[in-house]
Amino acid sequence: MMDKKVGVGLIGSQFVSSIHADALKWVHDAEVLAVMSPSAGHAEAFAKAHGIPHHFDALDGILAMPEIDMLVIGAPNHVHCEITLAAAKAGKHIVVEKPLCLNMAEADLMIDACRKAGVKLMYAEELCFTPKYVRLKGLLDEGALGRPVLLKQSEKHDGPHSAHFWDVERSGGGVAMDMGCHAVQFFRWMNGNNPIKSVYAQLSTDVHKDKTKGDDNAIIILEFENGVTAMAEESWSKPGGMDDRAEVHGTEGLAYADVLQGNSIQTYSKKGVGYAVEKAGNTVGWSYTMYEENWNYGFPQEFEHFVDCVKNDREPMVSGEDGRAVLEVIFAA
Ligand SMILES: NC(=O)c1ccc[n+]([C@@H]2O[C@H](COP(=O)([O-])OP(=O)(O)OC[C@H]3O[C@@H](n4cnc5c(N)ncnc54)[C@H](O)[C@@H]3O)[C@@H](O)[C@H]2O)c1
Structure with missing residues (x-):
């Protein structure tokens, strides 16, 4: 076990690296020490915005920092492999954004280099951590939906924000690569890494022929050896913002989970689920199964605030006076 915080270096300084920097602020055992990005001035501005002490415009500098234990690669797909190989050589653990790289040969090189260097190669598929999908997998694993028959997952928006995504030489493919990779790992995770027997896909360029x-x-359809069918729908032509949802259809029930709308999973179970929501009562038939219920109510956030008030001598947002004012109204009622 390390007796210090894990020193983290970020590679990239735009869209996903901003998410990485924000997310790492929640991680008590991590300390972001540096950021690297080749575009002039970007790493410096990013470091300033996120309070990161060091910034570099070339890989050598960040790799030479002994305090850095783990690098997080948030750069375009075509550089994932070369950065991973260099990072492994420098003895850094690596988190790589999806998709892992451009092709199978690169994937093998990366896995081999990390294994030989004794560093961890970690694949940043956040759907395996998405609270509502974790809850969905829990429903499946507890048997509330019976044996899975059909899994569905889709991600849709109107297209990516940077040129490298549209250039297949740099991205390795279109929406099947960019967002289908989320669905495939989601299905593998949901279905306990059961081997995949066949893959069918229908790919088309309908709206963005001028760009890519x-x-x-x-549409990608997988057949697993255990008989489960999985279907991914991915689109770069859906206006009106991000859509990310999944369905699990089983022999004893089904569940619909929409990541961006509503706080519960619409669940139908012939047996009932172990727990759906506070005071749900009978859960046979349709129920609205909550995820991260305490977090949705705000309890951890409340305690984070109260602990901060004590630690840093701040005024609480809700105080004894507020409690008293409430009682005054109640007694008047
Ligand atoms: N998990 C997710 O949901 C998610 C979301 C968005 C992007 N991504 C992935 O993250 C990666 C980056 O995407 P993005 O949206 O942040 O792109 P972006 O265009 O917003 O940012 C790319 C960054 O990489 C830097 N860069 C370019 N060439 C580089 C090199 N040779 N070495 C180091 N840095 C370099 C750029 O300067 C820029 O800072 C891609 O692999 C993408 O698929 C994942």
Whole structure:
């Protein structure tokens, strides 16, 4: 066990690296020490915005920092492999954004280099941590939905924000690569890494022929050895913002989980689920199963605030006076 915080270096300084920097602020045992990005001035501005002490415009500098234990690669897909190989050589553990890299040969090189260097190669598929999907997998694992028959997952929006995504030489493909990779790992995770027997796909470029040689709509159907069918729908042509949802259909029930809308999973179970929500009563038939219920109510946030008040001598947002004012109204009622 390390007797210090894990020193983290970020590679990249735009869209996903901002998410990484924000997310790492929640991680008590991590300390972001540096950021690297080749675009002039970007790493410096990013370091300033996120309070990161060091910034570099080349890889050598960040790799030479002995305090850095783990690098997080938030750079375009075509550089994932070369950065991983260099980081492994420098003895750094690595988190790589999806998709892992451009092709199977690169994937093998990366896995081999990390194994030989004795460093961890970690794949940043956040759907395996998405609270509502974790809850969905819990419903499946407790048997509330019976044996899974059909899994569905889809991600849709109107297309990516940077040129490298549209260039298949740099991205490795279109929407099937960019967002289908989320679905495939989601299915593997949901279905206990059961081997995949067959893959069918229908890819088309419907709306963005002027921008890309890649597909902008994709339907991918997988058949697992245990008989489960999985279907991914991916689109870069859906206006009106991000859509990310999943369905699990089983022999004893089904569940619909929409990451961006509503706080519960619409669940139908012939047996009932172990727990759906506070005071749900009978859960046979349709129920609205909550995820991260305490977090949705705000309890951990409340205690984070109260502990901060004590530690840093701040005024609480809700005080004894507020409690008294409430009682005054109640007694008047
Ligand atoms: N998990 C997710 O949901 C999610 C979301 C968005 C992006 N991503 C992935 O993250 C990666 C980056 O995407 P993004 O949206 O942040 O792109 P972006 O265009 O917003 O940012 C790319 C960053 O990489 C830097 N960069 C370019 N070439 C580099 C090199 N040779 N070495 C180091 N840095 C380099 C750029 O300067 C920029 O800071 C991609 O692999 C993408 O698929 C994942």
